[in-house]
Amino acid sequence: MVATESELLHEPALSYAYPLYRNMLDNSVVFIYNGPITPDLIVDVLNLVEYRLEDSREDRRISKKLFNIMVESFTIGDDVERGGAVLLVRQLPYLYAVSVGRRVRGDSVYAIKSFIDWVNTCSSEELRDAYHHLLQGKATHSIPPHIGGVPSISILDLARKSHDFLHYNFEYLDDFESFFSLEARIRKNNS
Amino acid sequence: MEALRIESTHKTPRVILDPENGIFEFSGRSIPEDSVGFYTPIFAWLEEYSKQPLPVTHVRFDLEYFNTSSSKNILEVLKRLEAIHAAGHEVRVTWYYDEDDEDMEETGQDYQALLNLPIELSVKVQS
Numbered sequence: 001m002v003a004t005e006s007e008l009l010h011e012p013a014l015s016y017a018y019p020l021y022r023n024m025l026d027n028s029v030v031f032i033y034n035g036p037i038t039p040d041l042i043v044d045v046l047n048l049v050e051y052r053l054e055d056s057r058e059d060r061r062i063s064k065k066l067f068n069i070m071v072e073s074f075t076i077g078d079d080v081e082r083g084g085a086v087l088l089v090r091q092l093p094y095l096y097a098v099s100v101g102r103r104v105r106g107d108s109v110y111a112i113k114s115f116i117d118w119v120n121t122c123s124s125e126e127l128r129d130a131y132h133h134l135l136q137g138k139a140t141h142s143i144p145p146h147i148g149g150v151p152s153i154s155i156l157d158l159a160r161k162s163h164d165f166l167h168y169n170f171e172y173l174d175d176f177e178s179f180f181s182l183e184a185r186i187r188k189n190n191s
Numbered sequence: 192m193e194a195l196r197i198e199s200t201h202k203t204p205r206v207i208l209d210p211e212n213g214i215f216e217f218s219g220r221s222i223p224e225d226s227v228g229f230y231t232p233i234f235a236w237l238e239e240y241s242k243q244p245l246p247v248t249h250v251r252f253d254l255e256y257f258n259t260s261s262s263k264n265i266l267e268v269l270k271r272l273e274a275i276h277a278a279g280h281e282v283r284v285t286w287y288y289d290e291d292d293e294d295m296e297e298t299g300q301d302y303q304a305l306l307n308l309p310i311e312l313s314v315k316v317q318s
Contacts, residue, residue, distance in 0.1 A: 039224050064289065068292075071256050074262065130222060132304065135301070
């Protein structure tokens with residue numbers, strides 16, 4: 001179909017491109033994706049990020065950790081029926097931040113928030129024990145396998161791998177849904 | 192009993208279960224679309240092998256990366272090997288990890304802690 005003259009005069013991408021570019025630059029975003037998450041996509045994204053890391057000659061230990069955290073972040077974003085998920089990687093001088101965002105049921109916000117708050121208070125041994133429980137498929141009274149569609153074991157896994165607090169945010173969408181964002185950070189001096 | 196050979200793809204591992212020589216190998220990436228679907232034939236094969244295992248079975252895990260869904264299935268594989276070991280047939284597992292990959296090393300330690308099975312952690316030799 002041929003675009004009309006009016007459509008050509010109002011190409012919206014042109015007005016979005018610069019603010020998007022500027023926003024990514026200002027927030028040190030090196031990668032962003034929005035859409036459904038599939039294993040094929042994960043492989044493609046990892047290849048892309050690997051290429052960028054090679055370019056910046058990143059320490060292999062940090063690269064490995066970034067990869068492992070990205071793989072698990074994808075797990076949080078997959079299986080989302082509507083709207084897919086957003087994935088974002090930021091590269092700052094002293095850390096990498098991997099974020100995943102997805103829609104969740106509004107009535108699960110409190111439970112997800114409480115679980116992450118609890119995870120952020122745990123010692124590495126407590127995280128390990130909780131992770132072991134879930135890995136074995138043992139139901140615990142306090143940790144169900146999924147909270148509002150989000151796999152609990154993935155949150156524990158991200159906390160263990162990042163050795164840092166998990167950061168989160170919820171945006172109210174309507175009476176039924178909120179947008180949940182989770183960020184795991186990898187400090188470059190992580191030891 | 193026939194050997195089970197599954198070639199690797201960019202999202203699933205190479206699996207070799209050789210009953211004649213008692214050498215098993217899992218290598219590559221494990222982020223399958225359907226993790227349970229991928230591992231179920233492996234569980235079934237191991238159940239069959241457990242009826243008449245060799246006196247010694249060597250198992251090599253040399254994985255690049257995998258998600259927690261695969262972790263659960265790898266644990267199930269190891270549990271089946273643990274049962275063979277507990278029945279008096281030696282099973283020796285070697286868990287390889289890149290020296291820069293502390294998460295892969297930690298995963299090996301998790302399996303060591305959860306199972307009554309000799310799992311040796313070994314740094315991969317860089318080629």
